[in-house]
Amino acid sequence: xxxxxxxxxxxxxxxxxxxxxxxxxxxxxxxxxxxxxxxxxxxxxxxxxxxxxxxxxxxxxxxxxxxxxxxxxxxxxxxxxxxxxxxxxxxxxxxxxxxxxxxxxxxxxxxxxxxxxxxxxxxxxxxxxxxxxxxxxxxxxxxxxxxxxxxxxxxxxxxxxxxxxxxxxxxxxxxxxxxxxxxxxxxxxxxxxxxxxxxxxxxxxxxxxxxxxxxxxxxxxxxxxxxxxxxxxxxxxxxxxxxxxxxxxxxxxxxxxxxxxxxxxxxxxxxxxxxxxxxxxxxxxxxxxxxxxxxxxxxxxxxxxxxxxxxxxxxxxxxxxxxxxxxxxxxxxxxxxxxxxxxxxxxxxxxxxxxxxxxxxxxxxxxxxxxxxxxxxxxxxxxxxxxxxxxxxxxxxxxxxxxxxxxxxxxxxxxxxxxxxxxxxxxxxxxxxxxxxxxxxxxxxxxxxxxxxxxxxxxxxxxxxxxxxxxxxxxxxxxxxxxxxxxxxxxxxxxxxxxxxxxxxxxxxxxxxxxxxxxxxxxxxxxxxx
Amino acid sequence: xxxxxxxxxxxxxxxxxxxxxxxxxxxxxxxxxxxxxxxxxxxxxxxxxxxxxxxxxxxxxxxxxxxxxxxxxxxxxxxxxxxxxxxxxxxxxxxxxxxxxxxxxxxxxxxxxxxxxxxxxxxxxxxxxxxxxxxxxxxxxxxxxxxxxxxxxxxxxxxxxxxxxxxxxxxxxxxxxxxxxxxxxxxxxxxxxxxxxxxxxxxxxxxxxxxxxxxxxxxxxxxxxxxxxxxxxxxxxxxxxxxxxxxxxxxxxxxxxxxxxxxxxxxxxxxxxxxxxxxxxxxxxxxxxxxxxxxxxxxxxxxxxxxxxxxxxxxxxxxxxxxxxxxxxxxxxxxxxxxxxxxxxxxxxxxxxxxxxxxxxxxxxxxxxxxx
Numbered sequence: 001x002x003x004x005x006x007x008x009x010x011x012x013x014x015x016x017x018x019x020x021x022x023x024x025x026x027x028x029x030x031x032x033x034x035x036x037x038x039x040x041x042x043x044x045x046x047x048x049x050x051x052x053x054x055x056x057x058x059x060x061x062x063x064x065x066x067x068x069x070x071x072x073x074x075x076x077x078x079x080x081x082x083x084x085x086x087x088x089x090x091x092x093x094x095x096x097x098x099x100x101x102x103x104x105x106x107x108x109x110x111x112x113x114x115x116x117x118x119x120x121x122x123x124x125x126x127x128x129x130x131x132x133x134x135x136x137x138x139x140x141x142x143x144x145x146x147x148x149x150x151x152x153x154x155x156x157x158x159x160x161x162x163x164x165x166x167x168x169x170x171x172x173x174x175x176x177x178x179x180x181x182x183x184x185x186x187x188x189x190x191x192x193x194x195x196x197x198x199x200x201x202x203x204x205x206x207x208x209x210x211x212x213x214x215x216x217x218x219x220x221x222x223x224x225x226x227x228x229x230x231x232x233x234x235x236x237x238x239x240x241x242x243x244x245x246x247x248x249x250x251x252x253x254x255x256x257x258x259x260x261x262x263x264x265x266x267x268x269x270x271x272x273x274x275x276x277x278x279x280x281x282x283x284x285x286x287x288x289x290x291x292x293x294x295x296x297x298x299x300x301x302x303x304x305x306x307x308x309x310x311x312x313x314x315x316x317x318x319x320x321x322x323x324x325x326x327x328x329x330x331x332x333x334x335x336x337x338x339x340x341x342x343x344x345x346x347x348x349x350x351x352x353x354x355x356x357x358x359x360x361x362x363x364x365x366x367x368x369x370x371x372x373x374x375x376x377x378x379x380x381x382x383x384x385x386x387x388x389x390x391x392x393x394x395x396x397x398x399x400x401x402x403x404x405x406x407x408x409x410x411x412x413x414x415x416x417x418x419x420x421x422x423x424x425x426x427x428x429x430x431x432x433x434x435x436x437x438x439x440x441x442x443x444x445x446x447x448x449x450x451x452x453x454x455x456x457x458x459x460x461x462x463x464x465x466x467x468x469x470x471x472x473x474x475x476x477x478x479x480x481x482x483x484x485x486x487x488x489x490x491x492x493x494x495x496x497x498x499x500x501x502x503x504x505x506x507x508x509x510x511x512x513x514x515x516x517x518x519x520x521x522x523x524x525x526x527x528x529x530x
Numbered sequence: 531x532x533x534x535x536x537x538x539x540x541x542x543x544x545x546x547x548x549x550x551x552x553x554x555x556x557x558x559x560x561x562x563x564x565x566x567x568x569x570x571x572x573x574x575x576x577x578x579x580x581x582x583x584x585x586x587x588x589x590x591x592x593x594x595x596x597x598x599x600x601x602x603x604x605x606x607x608x609x610x611x612x613x614x615x616x617x618x619x620x621x622x623x624x625x626x627x628x629x630x631x632x633x634x635x636x637x638x639x640x641x642x643x644x645x646x647x648x649x650x651x652x653x654x655x656x657x658x659x660x661x662x663x664x665x666x667x668x669x670x671x672x673x674x675x676x677x678x679x680x681x682x683x684x685x686x687x688x689x690x691x692x693x694x695x696x697x698x699x700x701x702x703x704x705x706x707x708x709x710x711x712x713x714x715x716x717x718x719x720x721x722x723x724x725x726x727x728x729x730x731x732x733x734x735x736x737x738x739x740x741x742x743x744x745x746x747x748x749x750x751x752x753x754x755x756x757x758x759x760x761x762x763x764x765x766x767x768x769x770x771x772x773x774x775x776x777x778x779x780x781x782x783x784x785x786x787x788x789x790x791x792x793x794x795x796x797x798x799x800x801x802x803x804x805x806x807x808x809x810x811x812x813x814x815x816x817x818x819x820x821x822x823x824x825x826x827x828x829x830x831x832x833x834x835x836x837x838x839x840x841x842x843x844x845x846x847x848x849x850x851x852x853x854x855x856x857x858x859x860x861x862x863x864x865x866x867x868x869x870x871x872x873x874x875x876x877x878x879x880x881x882x883x884x885x886x887x888x889x890x891x892x893x894x895x896x897x898x899x900x901x902x
Contacts, residue, residue, distance in 0.1 A: 129772060377619070388626035394627050495591040
């Protein structure tokens with residue numbers, strides 16, 4: 001077991017090490033218009049990096065606030081209350097997960113921009129040619145909204161699981177303490193669900209940090225813009241790597257702070273079997289507001305974008321590319337295989353850390369999870385350097401396993417966070433009891449943990465599935481010959497500025513993402529007891 | 531794919547993953563193993579050493595190219611395997627693959643990138659009287675004794691479109707005038723970091739020098755109607771809707787809209803004026819899409835054949851008719867009313883090498899001027 005885990009950890013950390021290779025290479029060739037060591041960094045620092053850092057910070061704060069309100073708010077409502085439409089919201093609120101951030105960006109801007117349908121209609125109605133009050137969708141603010149609608153399901157899913165798992169006992173405790181509903185939420189539920197909420201927020205915000213496509217479409221310049229400028233405009237791979245490492249250190253620091261704060265609290269609850277939550281029925285005005293909140297979230301984050309896509313498809317006329325089926329099967333298989341392996345790796349790594357109680361392993365897992373904050377293209381370059389070093393880069397052309405390998409590293413965080421969050425809710429005393437009864441750790445895992453963890457495993461698998469479905473930069477760089485996915489097809493059309501024609505592949509990404517979402521939501525409603 | 535081949539391949543590619551497989555089986559009771567097998571069969575390599583094949587690395591992202599490649603296969607019986615990605619992604623990949631790279635032909639869509647790929651040693655020189663006769667020397671890399679490293683196959687111009695209701699053509703008929711104070715609050719462009727902009731600025735540096743170019747960049751920033759964002763089509767739409775008075779765009783996006791049968795596109799076009807910039811002075815900036823034979827091409831003969839095909843009358847006409855680019859070969863009969871309508875124009879005389887060499891300087895100037 002130990003050796004296997006060590007092997008997995010090593011395999012998954014290699015490309016991160018690959019990133020260091022440029023440090024040991026001297027720039028050769030007359031080609032490099034080299035400005036001398038560090039000149040690129042110096043230039044960037046002097047003229048642009050300050051602005052990038054500020055806008056990255058503002059964007060992170062905005063998106064963080066947005067996904068917290070949308071994710072926790074909706075999760076709290078559907079986990080604890082009964083109101084009209086709840087049965088539908090319960091699963092439908094996960095749907096935006098299937099929309100890639102870059103597609104969301106296109107649609108957001110397409111609907112709301114100056115030359116878009118809404119503003120044009122308003123101008124005609126008001127008989128004016130400038131709507132000074134209408135905010136520009138292609139801005140930092142627009143990016144915040146678009147990302148928030150796209151990414152809140154990460155928080156929603158994990159937080160909802162946490163709320164469902166605990167609030168039954170908690171609300172009893174709250175009543176004993178004489179707390180009102182709001183007090184119970186702020187003083188008990190929220191602090192108890194903190195690891196879960198942090199995990200969801202961390203995933204979503206790392207995705208924002210790693211994003212390049214959507215932010216550049218919004219005209220927002222983030223830290224990733226700096227990385228790409230160093231690489232693309234200055235052809236300075238070393239500077240790009242240095243900036244990427246800076247980004248990783250920053251994210252690592254956040255994790256460290258959270259972890260050491262959290263270490264002071266203990267999270268496992270002591271009860272063996274938790275009682276199911278009985279959702280409270282809301283009536284009248286309260287029911288309406290609950291419905292309105294969930295409904296508005298769903299409308300903005302999924303229904304309007306989906307309708308906009310269908311409208312584009314309609315205008316375009318339904319013409320299907322012959323290669324379409326191939327794109328679909330490629331995407332689907334890559335996603336399935338990666339999701340399975342990723343969850344398996346996450347289980348192995350999380351258990352190794354839990355069973356050995358080794359701090360080193362805990363931190364190794366944290367480090368492996370950082371891949372999520374790395375722009376996909378940078379990770380891909382790490383893999384390229386690594387393969388280049390052992391003279392094996394040609395295998396990319398022959399097999400898509402390199403691609404799956406890249407996905408595993410990039411998205412391990414999704415499955416690892418879910419599995420760890422799930423494990424953190426299983427009490428150490430359960431392990432003790434199992435051991436007393438003579439069960440091996442493996443038996444305990446199979447008979448006790450697995451049923452309790454099922455939901456977290458599914459959530460993790462779903463995250464990875466939709467992430468792979470949407471992944472673009474690494475796929476572009478590492479795929480074999482004649483191997484296009486839906487995301488690649490979407491990109492090619494977007495690069496050619498054929499917005500209307502990307503409706504079909506985009507819509508398919510969304511529809512294919514729905515399959516695991518439905519599986520997940522069915523599994524969830526079937527396993528309420530846990 | 532026949533089952534015999536696939537089973538052979540799966541047993542071969544399966545072995546490096548046996549360690550991972552072992553771990554998975556402990557956890558999921560062999561379920562993963564069967565999926566592994568199934569997946570390995572599914573992803574069995576399409577690329578293998580077959581002589582009647584050509585491996586193409588292309589940065590061309592135009593949907594209409596599909597027919598171009600199919601035509602080649604039909605004519606020669608050579609199957610084309612493709613990887614399409616951005617210029618830089620392909621260059622990185624080629625560098626890592628080194629001597630074992632399967633690439634035969636590399637196609638890129640920007641002069642500065644062609645220059646970079648050449649100086650990174652990614653092309654091999656080839657000798658083809660046919661190509662040298664058909665493609666003018668300024669549209670290919672410098673001939674050396676061993677041959678020529680890359681050839682341009684089509685060109686596109688960086689042109690100016692303006693809103694007829696708001697702007698006089700004479701106020702915006704050169705790149706320089708866009709930066710003059712009279713166009714304050716009117717100008718739109720895409721991001722300065724885009725290769726099309728960097729090549730334009732790189733050419734200007736070659737012509738005017740750094741200080742003049744930097745002053746121009748500052749003037750542009752001062753005149754902007756909005757911060758740079760979106761693609762070229764977005765700029766055209768923004769001019770038509772009145773958000774901007776004037777914008778820079780690549781010619782083929784404009785021609786595509788010009789030829790569009792959609793009523794909303796025609797309504798847009800009706801509001802637009804079109805200008806060949808710098809006709810009285812240095813000429814309009816053009817950019818080159820082209821390519822060459824990869825350094826370690828496993829199928830060099832097929833690669834050369836493919837390049838020659840791209841310079842043939844049929845393929846050249848295709849660049850014009852399919853993607854609204856200009857052919858590099860003279861006197862090609864073009865069946866594109868959009869291109870014909872625009873007519874001929876004076877072309878800027880700047881070497882590709884200069885554009886390539888100036889790219890870093892161009893980005894630095896734009897950064898200093900806060901040209902996003």
